[in-house]
Amino acid sequence: MNERYFEELADGLRRLGVAEDRIGPLVGELSGHLAETGADPEDEFGPAVRFAAEFAEGAGAEAAAGGPAADAERWVWSADASVDQEMMNRFGAQGWEIERVDHLGRFVSRRDLASPTQWEYRRDVVGRRDRAAHAEELAPDGWEPCGHWLFLAYSKRPLAAVAGPAADIATPAGRPGRSYYFTRGLWAPLAVLVASLALSGILLATAFATDSGGSTVRGMLFGLPVGLLLGAVGAFLAYRRKRAEYARASRRSNDGP
Amino acid sequence: MAADRRANWLKGVLDLAVLASLRHGESYGYELAKALDEAGLGQIKGGTLYPVLNRLEEAGLVEAEYRAAERGPGRRYYRLTDAGRTALTERGASWLDFHEAVRALLKGGEA
Numbered sequence: 001m002n003e004r005y006f007e008e009l010a011d012g013l014r015r016l017g018v019a020e021d022r023i024g025p026l027v028g029e030l031s032g033h034l035a036e037t038g039a040d041p042e043d044e045f046g047p048a049v050r051f052a053a054e055f056a057e058g059a060g061a062e063a064a065a066g067g068p069a070a071d072a073e074r075w076v077w078s079a080d081a082s083v084d085q086e087m088m089n090r091f092g093a094q095g096w097e098i099e100r101v102d103h104l105g106r107f108v109s110r111r112d113l114a115s116p117t118q119w120e121y122r123r124d125v126v127g128r129r130d131r132a133a134h135a136e137e138l139a140p141d142g143w144e145p146c147g148h149w150l151f152l153a154y155s156k157r158p159l160a161a162v163a164g165p166a167a168d169i170a171t172p173a174g175r176p177g178r179s180y181y182f183t184r185g186l187w188a189p190l191a192v193l194v195a196s197l198a199l200s201g202i203l204l205a206t207a208f209a210t211d212s213g214g215s216t217v218r219g220m221l222f223g224l225p226v227g228l229l230l231g232a233v234g235a236f237l238a239y240r241r242k243r244a245e246y247a248r249a250s251r252r253s254n255d256g257p
Numbered sequence: 258m259a260a261d262r263r264a265n266w267l268k269g270v271l272d273l274a275v276l277a278s279l280r281h282g283e284s285y286g287y288e289l290a291k292a293l294d295e296a297g298l299g300q301i302k303g304g305t306l307y308p309v310l311n312r313l314e315e316a317g318l319v320e321a322e323y324r325a326a327e328r329g330p331g332r333r334y335y336r337l338t339d340a341g342r343t344a345l346t347e348r349g350a351s352w353l354d355f356h357e358a359v360r361a362l363l364k365g366g367e368a
Binding site: 029033046050 | 285304312326329330332
């Protein structure tokens with residue numbers, strides 16, 4: 001029982017960047033304290049994760065790790081648009097708060113170690129110019145923007161805004177094992193793109209190898225703009241189709257009963 | 258409610274109380290918790306005390322030494338450094354000023 005507690009504590013301290021030569025003596029000291037009081041470790045020191053956070057705050061862990069404040073853990077993750085809402089809400093329930101969406105479209109998140117609380121998320125299709133108006137419209141319900149990606153606007157609100165103290169998390173789940181959640185919806189078009197590029201490369205190489213190059217260059221002068229134009233039209237149509245599809249989906253999930 | 262209020266007050270003064278408990282010599286966590294309890298500050302849990310001791314150590318106000326015990330686990334003994342003694346004098350005086358101000362206010366309210 002005590003061993004499990006101290007293992008969890010040591011793991012928490014390591015994660016927060018506390019030096020190994022501080023962890024061993026601390027565990028020894030706390031075991032001694034328990035031996036004298038005869039108390040249960042959780043009663044005496046509180047949840048291991050929280051104790052680790054409080055201890056690390058004074059241990060200069062931030063400087064040692066060169067990382068974030070020791071009262072929170074950080075996690076950067078990503079999911080494609082077909083599963084992002086589901087994943088955001090799943091991790092939100094585990095206490096992960098998305099702070100922003102970075103330029104690669106990844107969710108930069110933090111979790112408060114001392115008093116983790118649940119978050120809920122929503123996604124809407126919003127044009128660049130309408131973002132401020134959109135945020136203003138949602139604000140009365142406790143939503144605040146937490147990032148944008150192309151035409152998608154993400155908003156968050158602490159569950160405590162609707163559920164009160166029930167939204168607090170007593171023992172947060174461990175850090176998720178994976179950081180990338182991509183589905184076939186993303187892989188399939190990517191695979192087609194890579195295959196097309198590879199095929200064009202092979203065709204070009206073959207053309208240059210079998211021909212002196214003159215007619216290949218002439219062919220490219222005509223083929224390249226046509227190909228680019230066709231590709232751009234295709235991409236634009238796909239973008240519009242996805243945008244409409246996500247707009248319908250968010251209307252259904254947000255305005256539903 | 259009363260316990261919550263006392264816990265809040267304690268937050269602001271616990272480091273000072275720990276420094277004061279070490280004024281007359283070294284001590285270790287469990288003994289410090291007992292001394293603070295006997296002084297009337299209430300039972301201080303290890304989860305509150307050890308992070309404070311750690312902060313004081315990091316700030317160079319106390320220094321610690323681990324000593325093995327004849328029986329059972331060893332103990333980590335804390336003692337004041339010179340900086341700790343100075344901090345105790347300065348912060349102690351400033352706390353007493355604050356205490357006097359609150360006291361005067363409360364007594365004034367009664368009159």
